Amino acid sequence: xxxxxxxIVRNSVRETFWVTVFVAAFFAALGAAxxxxxxxxxxxxxxxxxxxxxxxxxxxxGTPTQNVTPPQAGLNIVVLDPAHGGTDLGARGTGxxxxxxxxxxxxxxxRTALEAQGFQVVQTRQGNANPSFDDRSAMANGQRGAIFVxxxxxxxxxxxxxxxxxxxxMAAGVDATGLIPWDRAQAPFVSLSRKFGxxxxxxxxxxxxxxxxxxxxxxxxxxxxxxxxxxxxxxSSVTVEDRAQLDHMAPGIADAxxxxxxxxRPSYVVPANPGERP
Amino acid sequence: xxxxxxRWWFLGALSLAVVIAAIYLPILRRNIKQAAKLQQRxxxxxxxxxxxxxxxxxxxxxxxxxxxxxxxxxxxxLSAVTVDLPLSSEPVLRAKQVxxxxxxxPVDTELRTLPPDAALLAFYLLPDGTAIADFSxxxxxxxxxGIESEQMAVDSIAKTLAANVPQVRQMxxxxxxxxxxxxxxxxxxxxxxxxxxxxxxxxxxxxxxRPSTSAGQxxxxxxxxxxxxxxxxxxxxxx
Numbered sequence: 001x002x003x004x005x006x007x008i009v010r011n012s013v014r015e016t017f018w019v020t021v022f023v024a025a026f027f028a029a030l031g032a033a034x035x036x037x038x039x040x041x042x043x044x045x046x047x048x049x050x051x052x053x054x055x056x057x058x059x060x061x062g063t064p065t066q067n068v069t070p071p072q073a074g075l076n077i078v079v080l081d082p083a084h085g086g087t088d089l090g091a092r093g094t095g096x097x098x099x100x101x102x103x104x105x106x107x108x109x110x111r112t113a114l115e116a117q118g119f120q121v122v123q124t125r126q127g128n129a130n131p132s133f134d135d136r137s138a139m140a141n142g143q144r145g146a147i148f149v150x151x152x153x154x155x156x157x158x159x160x161x162x163x164x165x166x167x168x169x170m171a172a173g174v175d176a177t178g179l180i181p182w183d184r185a186q187a188p189f190v191s192l193s194r195k196f197g198x199x200x201x202x203x204x205x206x207x208x209x210x211x212x213x214x215x216x217x218x219x220x221x222x223x224x225x226x227x228x229x230x231x232x233x234x235x236s237s238v239t240v241e242d243r244a245q246l247d248h249m250a251p252g253i254a255d256a257x258x259x260x261x262x263x264x265r266p267s268y269v270v271p272a273n274p275g276e277r278p
Numbered sequence: 279x280x281x282x283x284x285r286w287w288f289l290g291a292l293s294l295a296v297v298i299a300a301i302y303l304p305i306l307r308r309n310i311k312q313a314a315k316l317q318q319r320x321x322x323x324x325x326x327x328x329x330x331x332x333x334x335x336x337x338x339x340x341x342x343x344x345x346x347x348x349x350x351x352x353x354x355x356l357s358a359v360t361v362d363l364p365l366s367s368e369p370v371l372r373a374k375q376v377x378x379x380x381x382x383x384p385v386d387t388e389l390r391t392l393p394p395d396a397a398l399l400a401f402y403l404l405p406d407g408t409a410i411a412d413f414s415x416x417x418x419x420x421x422x423x424g425i426e427s428e429q430m431a432v433d434s435i436a437k438t439l440a441a442n443v444p445q446v447r448q449m450x451x452x453x454x455x456x457x458x459x460x461x462x463x464x465x466x467x468x469x470x471x472x473x474x475x476x477x478x479x480x481x482x483x484x485x486x487x488r489p490s491t492s493a494g495q496x497x498x499x500x501x502x503x504x505x506x507x508x509x510x511x512x513x514x515x516x517x
Contacts, residue, residue, distance in 0.1 A: 008313055012306040019301050083463075090463060091423040099423070133459070152464070155422030156430075158352045165425050183468075212353065218429040221459060221466040234425045 075268045077146040078119045078261055079139050081222065082107040083232075086130030091155040093238030099153040100128070102238070102246055106151050109250045113258035122146075134182075137225040141185060145270035147196060148230035149257055150222050157236030159245060161211040162253060164201040165218045165232040166193040185227035192229040192278055195267060200231060200260030207252040229268060229278075233257065334375055338364035344441035345380050346434045348389040354426045356391070356434055358441065359384060369445040373409065374401050376442045380434060391434035393420030399454065407447030407477045408470060409439065418453045421462050428465035440474045447477035 082103040084090035090099025104125075111121045122143075124136040140148040157163070172180075172187035180188060197215035205211045215231075223230045235253060240246055271278055281289075340362045349357035363379060366372045377398050383390045396417040402410040421431055432451065439446045450470040451461070458467045 008309050009306070012302060012309050015305045015309075016298060016302040019305070020298060088463065152425060154424035154426050156352075156424055156427045157354065163354075163426065210353075216354070218425050218464075219432075219466040219469070219471070220425055220464060221468070222464075224466055224469075232425060236426075237424070 075145045075147065075265045075270055076118070076120055077122060077143050078114050079122045079124065079136075079143065079146050079148045079228070080107050080111060080114070081124040081136050081148065081150040083150055083152045083222070084130065085125050085128055088130050091153055091238045093155075093240070095241065095243065097153075097238045097240075097243055097246070099238055100130075102153050103151040104128075105247075106235075106250050106253060109254040110149070110151065110257050113254035114261060117258045117262045119258075119261060133222050134225055136222060137185065137227075140226050140228045140230070143228070145268075146228050147261060147264070147268070148223075148226045148228045149261075150220070150230070150232040152232055152234040153246070154234045154237045155239060157234075158210045159236055159240050160208055160249065162204045162208050162233060162235045162249070162256075163212055164197040164204065164215045165220055165223075165234060166190065166197045166215055166230070167223045168217045168219055170224075180227050182225055185225045186223050186230060188278055189227065189229050192268060193223070193231060196229045196260065196264040197231045199263045200233065200256055203256035203260055204233075204253070207256055208249065229264070334364060334378070335366065336364055338366050341365050343376055343379070344438070345376065345384075346391070346437040346441070347380075347384045348391055348430060348434075350386070350389055354430055356430065356437060358437075365442070369443050370401055370403050373403065373411075373439060373443045373446065374398060376438055377401065377411065377435065380438050391430045393417060395420055403445060405479075407445060407479065409443075409446045409449045409473070410452060411435065411449060412452040412455055415454050417451075418458060418462055423462045423464070425464045428461045431461065432465060432471060436471050436473045444474065444478050446473045447475065449473045 082100075084100035084103070086100075088100065090103070092098055104127075107123060111123065114121050122139055124131055124139055136150075137148075140146045167186045167190055169190055170184055170187040172184065186193070194215055201212065201215045205213050218232075220232045223232060233253065235246065235249060238246075269278065341364075342360050343363040343365060344358045345361055346356040346358055349355040361379065363375065365375050381392050381396055381398060383392070383394060387394075393416050395414075397414040398411065399414055400410075400412040402412075404410070417431070421427060435451070436449055439449060448470040450457075451467050452458070453467075461467050
């Protein structure tokens, strides 16, 4: 096996130079800062740590999550999930549009519309964080009487259309303890998810021409571990030339989700405890 | 004792050299290790490429293969295109042939469902009818991100297998030999997809010419396959 020794040595010299410069700069900065030592306080530009959800898959068995509200009777909680975030930008458009940014802005409008319908809204992320799929699911699984809505922007599809996805039919797992297995948490809720999805999709089809009339099925990872009626709403698309085209869709999307959730409310008999079958 | 000025300079330069050497040597060692590792990886990649023969054999009998690409309606649907292909009767080779043709894409490139730079690295068929399709990283990194586009990609692979390789019951997708949580952030790859619940056993039937009747079925995660296999109505499909 032959190695390019010259290249390796050159690279190492370059790295050594920069490390030395860094070390020198560090000590120089330390010397300059020494007179003011002891004053304390974080630098003005220091990033603020964001509270992260601490929920783990064990929340499926009823462990409450950090930023969820106490369970109440009836369907009154919507867990709203702006997908992606952090280093995961999601779909990327040619004009610098990122799915992770847009869904966060959509979520703000959806939240307002849901609250106007009397729902309490829990968001899986508020800022540019990226909780894991399981952490996001845990926010719904630790609740009683919650539904789950994941927001996405596609890279494909006719611009100005929107689709609702639910999980394919899954075989419900049998657990000796009577709990729903985490990796198939959606299984007992698929038919309810479809009912909820249909309510929303009908409204979207009325509002956005070219959208399908019925809910679509897909193996969406986020939905699989969610033990609640759960849908993913995908809007087309990040490839629009003008970002305003997407922004104009936000009120219609928010209204359809909120009215769909309100229409679904009477048909959902809430399980007695979080994590139980419907 | 006062040292001459030049000796102070000499000692200072010596100390600096020691500090630089202390920084330089570990970096040099790390870079040599990394270079050796990279070279090993590229050799393995070259070996893998050499072990992937060109699977189309013109001497195989030409059959009408059904390949599933985008319908062009921009609504996430697929349509079958019939292509005359020389296909092997051996199921693994046959699967490689149809998947490589699917990856090559249709005449109208707008109808592609898979990225043009994606490649099939390996394909295995287990005795229970489970296919394992190992694709290059480009399948995950070059595909347009989104539920619709990712579902179309998996559907096109699974429906093409269902229509042309009747021995495949379910399919598991790997990316560069690794199990991935999602394809490109949305579609669940941690579970297998049902391709053909009525698949013939790869052991019992090696002819590979029996047409599939389930090419248009809705694909579901493999958990459903377990349910179907256990159902009395599907007793005939048990291995």
